[in-house]
Amino acid sequence: MPESEFDKQVQQELEGLKLRPSTAVWENVEKELRRKKRRRYIVFFWLLAGLGLLGYTGYLLTQKGKPTLAESSGKPADHSGKTVQQPAAPSTQSDIIPSIPSTIKPADSSSPADQATPLNETPSAAATQPGTSADREGLNGRKSTALVPAGKNKGKRKTDKTGSPVARSGHQQKTSTQGIQEPESRKETESKPVDMAGQNPPVVPAQDSVKAKTDSAVAAVPPPAETKAPAAKKQSSSKIKWSLDLGVGGSGPIGSPFLIGESDNTRLAYDQTGGMIASPGSPLVTPPVVNYGPVYFPRSDIKPGPAFRIGVLGEWAISKRSSIVSGLQYQYQSTNIRTGSYRNTALIFNNYASQPVSVTSSYQAGLQKTFTNRFHYLQIPLSFQWQVGKGNKLPVLLSAGMSAGYLLATNALIYDSLQGGIYYHDKNAFNRFQLSFNTGLAFRFGNSKTFQWSIGPEASMGLRSQVKEEYDRKQYPLYLGIRARLYLPKKNH
Amino acid sequence: MATEQMEQQKLVRDCLKGKPQAQRQLYELYADTMLGVCYRYTRSMRDAEDVLQEGFVKVFHHLNQYKQEGELGAWIRRIMVNTALNFLKRHRKYQEEMYFTEEYLHPVSQEDPAVRLHAKELADLVRQLPQGYQVIFNLHAVEGFSHVEIGEMLGISDGTSRSQYARARNLLITWLKKYSTDHKKSSYAGK
Numbered sequence: 238m239p240e241s242e243f244d245k246q247v248q249q250e251l252e253g254l255k256l257r258p259s260t261a262v263w264e265n266v267e268k269e270l271r272r273k274k275r276r277r278y279i280v281f282f283w284l285l286a287g288l289g290l291l292g293y294t295g296y297l298l299t300q301k302g303k304p305t306l307a308e309s310s311g312k313p314a315d316h317s318g319k320t321v322q323q324p325a326a327p328s329t330q331s332d333i334i335p336s337i338p339s340t341i342k343p344a345d346s347s348s349p350a351d352q353a354t355p356l357n358e359t360p361s362a363a364a365t366q367p368g369t370s371a372d373r374e375g376l377n378g379r380k381s382t383a384l385v386p387a388g389k390n391k392g393k394r395k396t397d398k399t400g401s402p403v404a405r406s407g408h409q410q411k412t413s414t415q416g417i418q419e420p421e422s423r424k425e426t427e428s429k430p431v432d433m434a435g436q437n438p439p440v441v442p443a444q445d446s447v448k449a450k451t452d453s454a455v456a457a458v459p460p461p462a463e464t465k466a467p468a469a470k471k472q473s474s475s476k477i478k479w480s481l482d483l484g485v486g487g488s489g490p491i492g493s494p495f496l497i498g499e500s501d502n503t504r505l506a507y508d509q510t511g512g513m514i515a516s517p518g519s520p521l522v523t524p525p526v527v528n529y530g531p532v533y534f535p536r537s538d539i540k541p542g543p544a545f546r547i548g549v550l551g552e553w554a555i556s557k558r559s560s561i562v563s564g565l566q567y568q569y570q571s572t573n574i575r576t577g578s579y580r581n582t583a584l585i586f587n588n589y590a591s592q593p594v595s596v597t598s599s600y601q602a603g604l605q606k607t608f609t610n611r612f613h614y615l616q617i618p619l620s621f622q623w624q625v626g627k628g629n630k631l632p633v634l635l636s637a638g639m640s641a642g643y644l645l646a647t648n649a650l651i652y653d654s655l656q657g658g659i660y661y662h663d664k665n666a667f668n669r670f671q672l673s674f675n676t677g678l679a680f681r682f683g684n685s686k687t688f689q690w691s692i693g694p695e696a697s698m699g700l701r702s703q704v705k706e707e708y709d710r711k712q713y714p715l716y717l718g719i720r721a722r723l724y725l726p727k728k729n730h
Numbered sequence: 731m732a733t734e735q736m737e738q739q740k741l742v743r744d745c746l747k748g749k750p751q752a753q754r755q756l757y758e759l760y761a762d763t764m765l766g767v768c769y770r771y772t773r774s775m776r777d778a779e780d781v782l783q784e785g786f787v788k789v790f791h792h793l794n795q796y797k798q799e800g801e802l803g804a805w806i807r808r809i810m811v812n813t814a815l816n817f818l819k820r821h822r823k824y825q826e827e828m829y830f831t832e833e834y835l836h837p838v839s840q841e842d843p844a845v846r847l848h849a850k851e852l853a854d855l856v857r858q859l860p861q862g863y864q865v866i867f868n869l870h871a872v873e874g875f876s877h878v879e880i881g882e883m884l885g886i887s888d889g890t891s892r893s894q895y896a897r898a899r900n901l902l903i904t905w906l907k908k909y910s911t912d913h914k915k916s917s918y919a920g921k
Binding site for chain 1: 748750753754757761762763765766767769770775778779782783786787790791848849850852853856868871872874899902903
């Protein structure tokens with residue numbers, strides 16, 4: 238048989254071969270077509286949701302913070318001395334210093350140095366009117382406040398156990414009366430430079446109240462040292478695809494997750510003054526300021542700060558294009574705030590929620606310098622990863638999931654309206670456990686090679702406030718960054 | 731002819747619009763022929779149907795890429811061949827799966843039983859060739875690909891394709907001769 242003839246015959250015979258497929262084939266084809274259509278909608282939805290979240294996170298991190306109380310009132314901060322109108326020019330420095338309420342006494346009132354504060358620390362002319370001093374004292378609204386040396390503060394803490402707002406209100410009236418009835422204390426105060434706006438007691442130096450340094454308020458003390466958390470490491474096994482996860486970006490808190498803007502409910506009462514700042518001649522009796530005292534030093538805007546993440550992740554494939562990702566990560570987050578001078582003095586007081594607070598140092602609220610709040614988290618993420626499309630050249634990976642985190646350490650400051658506005662650090666003020674929602678998009682490279690890596694944007698949003706509700710207003714951590722994942726090469730068996 | 735082409739174009743347009751009836755019509759039009767193609771590349775009817783199913787999903791998914799210049803059947807056939815090759819690549823243990831069950835077969839018609847039987851038996855013989863031989867023989871002898879093209883498709887040299895084809899061809903001729911002899915013997919015995 239000639240070769241060409243054989244080839245021709247074979248081709249003719251085989252080309253005409255027809256076989257009828259079973260009915261199940263079409264049913265499966267139809268089912269697959271319907272599923273693909275549905276999958277296309279799901280991918281579209283995920284892409285939109287991911288892009289929306291990324292955009293929203295970016296918006297929140299880049300937007301300018303809400304105006305401070307001073308800004309919202311259209312005036313510069315009151316401690317700059319420009320916004321406060323004085324009925325008459327004070328003859329002495331003491332004229333611009335308000336009185337000390339009787340209920341708030343220094344630990345050692347006999348020590349004049351205890352109350353010494355440089356003039357540049359005093360809120361200029363704020364609350365100087367004698368007639369309104371009592372009101373302002375009452376405005377403080379705290380059940381009790383005591384200032385004692387750092388070493389002795391526990392035994393001497395004065396705390397009124399009535400915690401309800403009504404009880405507090407009653408206490409304020411009592412305080413106000415006492416404030417009016419004690420002109421001597423005011424005179425005593427007037428003769429010496431007094432800390433702050435005078436509605437709260439001066440601060441007693443931590444070491445020696447008698448030898449207190451007059452410049453303690455402006456003494457530059459380095460911020461607390463950071464605590465470093467070790468990066469997580471894990472051993473790889475051949476069944477799981479291990480990778481080294483690196484992320485760099487920015488972090489910042491928001492007041493209300495998943496909502497545009499900040500709800501007024503998330504703001505504390507003393508933030509809702511609507512720009513009402515204590516000034517001479519203006520009786521600050523409008524609630525809710527009356528409960529918390531006038532704010533001479535409003536809280537600073539919280540600006541986003543750098544953040545990074547490092548960890549080891551394992552990918553468990555559950556199908557050709559989907560996998561579950563988990564592992565161990567260390568995350569560093571930071572935010573920036575503006576503060577005033579550092580005070581190396583002990584404070585014991587009840588915060589606005591009647592929570593006793595004891596701190597050894599604090600920062601005067603202000604705009605003098607930048608303070609970086611640092612958060613160190615250890616996280617266990619669990620996310621679902623899905624590859625868009627079947628192509629192996631440049632697969633696009635979508636991921637979404639949750640992450641359980643533990644706050645290892647932080648130096649972050651909490652704001653309080655004490656003494657007209659201070660920042661302090663209290664480790665008990667932070668929620669240790671955090672649950673975050675994570676999502677991201679990544680492009681994987683080198684898919685056909687041994688060495689693989691992926692890169693893409695990611696965002697995570699904390700579902701629990703970093704700060705406990707009873708300490709400060711809610712702050713949900715947000716992170717936006719670029720993630721790179723280096724896959725460890727597989728072992729050849 | 732022109733009417734057929736217009737009908738085919740309309741069918742494609744309707745399929746692109748996602749009309750289920752048109753999709754079903756297209757499937758019915760080509761399913762039998764394409765199963766014949768898939769059958770030659772696989773060793774079981776079940777696998778052939780799997781390839782057919784996967785191939786048709788691809789056809790509907792990529793139908794927008796079909797430029798209505800060439801014949802639609804040829805375009806679909808190319809997709810089926812590629813799907814079959816991918817299927818064989820994915821199933822590396824396929825070579826050990828030598829089962830061959832006649833009960834899965836569904837011959838289309840008995841219009842010309844002699845030719846049909848011949849084609850089917852020839853196809854069965856081709857399917858009994860070693861896997862590499864089978865694929866190369868199908869690609870060259872039936873689909874008409876050159877050895878250079880086959881080399882590119884399978885990632886082998888064109889020389890390897892040539893030699894494999896020559897061996898497959900010789901083996902098939904031997905089997906055909908043997909089959910022919912056995913058939914004649916049985917025919918005479920029957921007489």
